[in-house]
Amino acid sequence: MSKTVTVEVGLGDRAYDILIGSGLIARAGETISARLPGTRVAIVTDENVAASHLEALKSGLESGGVAVAATIALPAGEKTKGFAFLQEVVDAVLGARLERRDAVVALGGGVIGDLAGFAAGIVRRGMDFVQIPTSLLAQVDSSVGGKTGINSARGKNLIGVFHQPKLVLADSGVLDTLPIREFRAGYAELAKYGLIDRPDFFAWLEKNWREVFEGGDARIEAIAEACRAKADVVARDEFETGDRALLNLGHTFGHALEAATAYDGARLVHGEGVAIGMVLAHRFSARLNLASPDDAVRVEAHLKAVGLPTRIADIPGEMPGADKLLDYITQDKKVSRGALTFILTRGIGQSFIAKDVPSSEVLAFLRDSLG
Ligand SMILES: NC(=O)c1ccc[n+]([C@@H]2O[C@H](COP(=O)([O-])OP(=O)(O)OC[C@H]3O[C@@H](n4cnc5c(N)ncnc54)[C@H](O)[C@@H]3O)[C@@H](O)[C@H]2O)c1
Ligand SMILES: O=C(O)C(=O)C[C@@H](O)[C@H](O)[C@H](O)COP(=O)(O)O
Numbered sequence: 228m229s230k231t232v233t234v235e236v237g238l239g240d241r242a243y244d245i246l247i248g249s250g251l252i253a254r255a256g257e258t259i260s261a262r263l264p265g266t267r268v269a270i271v272t273d274e275n276v277a278a279s280h281l282e283a284l285k286s287g288l289e290s291g292g293v294a295v296a297a298t299i300a301l302p303a304g305e306k307t308k309g310f311a312f313l314q315e316v317v318d319a320v321l322g323a324r325l326e327r328r329d330a331v332v333a334l335g336g337g338v339i340g341d342l343a344g345f346a347a348g349i350v351r352r353g354m355d356f357v358q359i360p361t362s363l364l365a366q367v368d369s370s371v372g373g374k375t376g377i378n379s380a381r382g383k384n385l386i387g388v389f390h391q392p393k394l395v396l397a398d399s400g401v402l403d404t405l406p407i408r409e410f411r412a413g414y415a416e417l418a419k420y421g422l423i424d425r426p427d428f429f430a431w432l433e434k435n436w437r438e439v440f441e442g443g444d445a446r447i448e449a450i451a452e453a454c455r456a457k458a459d460v461v462a463r464d465e466f467e468t469g470d471r472a473l474l475n476l477g478h479t480f481g482h483a484l485e486a487a488t489a490y491d492g493a494r495l496v497h498g499e500g501v502a503i504g505m506v507l508a509h510r511f512s513a514r515l516n517l518a519s520p521d522d523a524v525r526v527e528a529h530l531k532a533v534g535l536p537t538r539i540a541d542i543p544g545e546m547p548g549a550d551k552l553l554d555y556i557t558q559d560k561k562v563s564r565g566a567l568t569f570i571l572t573r574g575i576g577q578s579f580i581a582k583d584v585p586s587s588e589v590l591a592f593l594r595d596s597l598g
């Protein structure tokens with residue numbers, strides 16, 4: 228049996244642990260009741276995850292003394308992150324008469340985590356919340372840090388709240404059923420942590436990515452490193468008034484691409500948008516003479532090697548023009564007094580927050596990138 232790693236998110240009286248290892252779902256009941264004695268739970272999941280992991284979670288909870296008061300299994304995919312399914316979750320939680328100190332448990336990828344976390348943040352003005360992430364993306368990124376919310380046709384994650392979980396249980400065993408395309412998408416967010424400020428981690432991934440894909444201790448260590456990196460940033464800037472924006476590397480472009488495909492996962496999923504967005508951020512930085520073009524080449528080569536899309540042209544179907552993409556970018560939550568903010572870079576692992584980026588430069592770059 229492989230090891231369990233614990234990473235703490237240091238938020239004072241709202242601090243919580245991220246446990247990473249195999250077999251955590253089977254022990255979920257004892258782990259949760261030790262931290263949240265007497266809690267009852269509503270499990271929110273999607274139909275794919277339910278088929279493989281819901282029964283194991285229910286029995287893990289009940290054998291550890293945690294009563295399951297409701298189970299909500301929603302359609303899988305990004306389109307579920309909207310008002311209609313938020314209402315369904317809220318109604319089910321209220322219908323089960325869960326109290327403020329009972330917990331919503333998100334069993335799924337980032338879509339379920341963001342949606343269920345938002346519901347937990349608004350029902351009774353804030354219920355307890357536990358993340359049980361089942362995709363690589365959710366284990367390395369979305370289950371940590373308390374950003375919750377839903378999408379709008381006008382842009383990604385435009386409606387939501389910060390609401391921290393009480394506990395994150397990242398059971399590495401569940402990744403065995405994750406489709407390879409989704410594993411790759413999660414890998415983009417993993418590589419992001421190297422590109423932000425951990426150049427040695429990026430170099431390690433370039434060498435060891437096959438072991439990460441295969442599983443075992445290399446995968447657990449990579450997940451733990453991403454969680455440590457994210458926990459550090461979240462502990463010093465929970466509400467994204469400064470440094471936390473670095474975690475948005477690749478997202479300003481990526482979110483615009485997701486909105487432009489109407490959140491159609493058959494064309495583009497979030498991690499793929501981030502992969503293309505990170506290559507664009509490195510190329511844009513080179514175009515602005517901030518970084519060497521060789522760094523963009525290196526980033527693209529690695530993401531391509533693991534099988535990720537790296538160019539807008541890799542997205543199947545027709546894309547809108549540069550003006551429409553810029554229109555989505557101007558809805559980004561980092562826009563301040565109308566000025567665009569981008570995460571740019573001076574090289575691998577040297578990302579920084581660039582305020583007041585001229586929209587004319589962005590537009591010209593997008594026109595070139597669209598060919
Ligand atoms: N809150 C944050 O900090 C944060 C960070 C990064 C991404 N996100 C959000 O996360 C979402 C993307 O998350 P995602 O990539 O996990 O997508 P997802 O939740 O849609 O999951 C991807 C797919 O994999 C399936 N799946 C998940 N786990 C599985 C398993 N173990 N076995 C079989 N199938 C499984 C799902 O059913 C789905 O079809 C986006 O909405 C993005 O905006 C949020
Ligand atoms: O946690 C953060 O902060 C992030 O930016 C992590 C991102 O990977 C994630 O996609 C997040 O949801 C993006 O946040 P947003 O504020 O740009 O919607």
Ligand SMILES: [Zn+2]
Pocket residue numbers: 368416478497501
């Ligand atoms: Zn992301």
